Amino acid sequence: MSNTVLVVDDESTVRLLFRKILTRAGFAVLEAVNGEDALQQVDAALPGVILLDWVMPGLDGPEVCRLIRTNPKLLDSQIIMLSSRSELEDRVQGLDAGADDYLVKPCETKELLARVRSAMRIHELKHQLREKAAQLQETVAKLEELAHQREEFTAVLVHDIRSPLATVYGALELTELRAEETGIIDDELRRIFQHAYRTLDHITRLVNEVLDFSKAEAGEATLELELVAAGELVQEAADQVSLNAERKGITLRVEYPADLPSLLLDRGKMLRAIGNLLSNAIKFTPAGGTVTLRAERTEGVGLDAGKSFLVIHVEDTGPGIPAKDLPYIFNPYYQARQRTRQLGTGLGLAIVQRITAAHGGQVSVKSTEGVGTAFTIVLPTTKTCPLSSSSALSAADTEMG
The missing domain is CATH 3.30.565.10 (Histidine kinase-like ATPase, C-terminal domain)
Incomplete structure (x- = not known):
């Protein structure tokens, strides 16, 4: 973000006058004697506001304006076109060239400062907005990466839990069968087996619930209508x-x-x-x-x-x-x-x-x-579902939790 104003004018008296006015108002001021000089300075200085004269030898104001607008470093810079031309067509031409404002010379000091301050505020807001957008983009990228990591972690975790659960379930069934065969099972032991089965079923449902929700968040689940x-x-x-x-x-x-x-x-x-x-x-x-x-x-x-x-x-x-x-x-x-x-x-x-x-x-x-x-x-009760069958939604076809 810059508090710098670049004054581009081939008349030294105009540059000197603007420098005094703007310096007293608290702005840092740079000067360019023509369009070519301005193009050399803007890339390094990145001024917040550019006061650009229309009529200059070599490149005129509209040409310089169009070239500045091609520089991605200067997207936030505000250009005020200066000209003695006051006709509507001239104003439109200057704005169409990429200027943000148009000021007719000679101008009052109060109006000049008001226009520059307004342009500088816009420059600052655009700069802040661009920074926030970059931060937001970075945050979104981090969140997407975290979501991807969470999805992978959940899939691995569910797999690692399901495998031993299946082993425990199988061992429990085998133990119950052996108890039946040897005749040692009684009502109390059956109650213990039933409680163990219910506990395993509950844990399985919890695991499936986490996996279902993870699929929903990742947009992998579908509707089968x-x-x-x-x-x-x-x-x-x-x-x-x-x-x-x-x-x-x-x-x-x-x-x-x-x-x-x-x-x-x-x-x-x-x-x-x-x-x-x-x-x-x-x-x-x-x-x-x-x-x-x-x-x-x-x-x-x-x-x-x-x-x-x-x-x-x-x-x-x-x-x-x-x-x-x-x-x-x-x-x-x-x-x-x-x-x-x-x-x-x-x-x-x-x-x-x-x-x-x-x-x-x-x-x-x-x-x-x-x-x-x-x-x-x-x-x-419409016969058509409002979302497509590929809509992201949870709930895999598992037992209800």
Whole structure:
């Protein structure tokens, strides 16, 4: 950034006058006696403002202006064309040559200083903007590199965890089989085996969840669209978690009308989204509580008039989510204070939001502490998905977490 003004004029009296005025105003002043001299100085001096006379021997002002504009080092420099020509056509010609302003000679000192100060402010702002843009570009490059490193790390980590998990799972099955064959197994040992299997399944789901989200962030996941009956989708989602609800002593209610529409969507991923909400509801609802899965078709109002939507509700009678946590509940890795006692990645709701958004829908939450929580997914019933089947979205075809 420069506070330097280059005065380009073949008349020494004009240069001397401008030097005195500008120096008193606090500017550093350089002088050039003609166009060729100006071109030699600008590359090294990089002046913030150039006062450029129109009529000079050799290269005239417009020619010098056009040549300066080809120098990438001087993109931020402001050029004020000086001329005794005051006709509109002359002003237009000077500005078309690349000048930023046009000043008719002779000019008042106040006007000259006002124009130079204004041009210098623009120069400073352009310089700052260019620096910020360069910093932003550098930051983006670093973030992209970090994202790439994270993606590679996640893939390696998941692979390194899955392999020993498979080994442990196989060893557990073999141990159970040997116990059955030797007749040493009893109810207590079966309970221990079942607990071990559930723990391994849970760890596997957590690993898959991290991998799914990593794929979504990297833009690698895709939608595999098909026409799906909404009623069948809702019932299938409920069936997949019914055993977990029964084991925990939770009543699972499923409510939907028989005339729900069919939608074009990715069946597996939408099951994942609904399943994540149901699994969370069951996880955080105490024994004896109720989890309700409801679905309905509604008509749009206002800007959505004439459109219809499938609305899916997942409601529980759990402890609820603190109001201060609600704005962040869909953020990746975020876990509400009331729920941190449960093991998880904090990615489940982020995945739900991305799956829903990829289908052109929205997900929202309402919660009251001590009463329960209600999540709502709203999907358009249009037969065409708003995003292409290659849209970046999470949720690989793995078990629901």
